[in-house]
Amino acid sequence: MPGKLVGKVTHYFSDIKVGVIKISGSLSVSDKIRIMGGENTDFNQVVKSMQVEHKDVKKAKKGNSIGLKVSEKVRYGYKVYKV
Numbered sequence: 001m002p003g004k005l006v007g008k009v010t011h012y013f014s015d016i017k018v019g020v021i022k023i024s025g026s027l028s029v030s031d032k033i034r035i036m037g038g039e040n041t042d043f044n045q046v047v048k049s050m051q052v053e054h055k056d057v058k059k060a061k062k063g064n065s066i067g068l069k070v071s072e073k074v075r076y077g078y079k080v081y082k083v
Contacts, residue, residue, distance in 0.1 A: 002034050003081035009037070009074045010065065019074045023064045027082065035070065037078030044083065045071045 006025035012018070019035075027033070029047050036042045050057060051067040060066045 002036060002079075003083035005079060006033070006082045007066075007080040009035070009076060009078040009080065011076065012070075012074050014073065017070060017073075018067050019070045019078075021066050021068055021080050023060045023062055023066060025082065026059065026061050027066070027080075028059045032083050034081045034083045035072070035074055035078055036081070037075060041072065041074065041078060043072050 004025060006027050007021040007023045009019050010022050011020040027047060029049060031047045032044060033047060034044045047068065050060060052060060052064050
């Protein structure tokens with residue numbers, strides 16, 4: 001079981017390694033997440049910081065689109081789980 005689905009990737013900025021995630025649950029700084037997609041992408045990381053509209057936030061709720069620094073390349077449609 002990968003965890004609770006909390007969002008999906010809608011964009012990736014390769015130059016700054018930031019994924020844009022449309023939140024469908026809730027997510028907070030310090031939460032551990034798992035990102036899965038494609039044939040080979042499946043990794044965990046801790047949310048160290050996130051932004052909504054270019055402002056740092058501690059918590060994101062359903063409907064927010066957040067910017068999140070990711071440790072690996074992600075693509076549109078990849079799923080984000082809270083673990």
